[in-house]
Amino acid sequence: MxxxxxxxxxxxxxxxDVxxxxxxxxxxxWDRRDALDGGWVEHLEFGCRDxxxxxx
Structure with missing residues (x-):
C-alpha cells in the first residue's frame, strides 16, 4: 500500500510554515488515545506562522 x-x-x-x-x-x-477516539482526529485547525x- x-x-x-x-x-x-x-x-x-x-x-x-503551517x-x-x-x-x-x-x-x-498518547498510548491511551486510540482507546478514546480510534486514532482519528475530529477537527483540525491550521495556522500560518508567517x-x-x-x-x-
Missing amino acids: ARMIVAEMCPQCGSL RATEPGWFRIE CGMTWD
Missing part, C-alpha cells in the same frame, strides 16, 4: 504525505500550504501567502492544532482536545497519555492566518 502506497502512502502519500501532503503538506498544507497557507491559502493567503503560500507559506509552507501548524495544525486540534481545538477542544485535551492532553491525555502571516498569522488561521483556517480549517
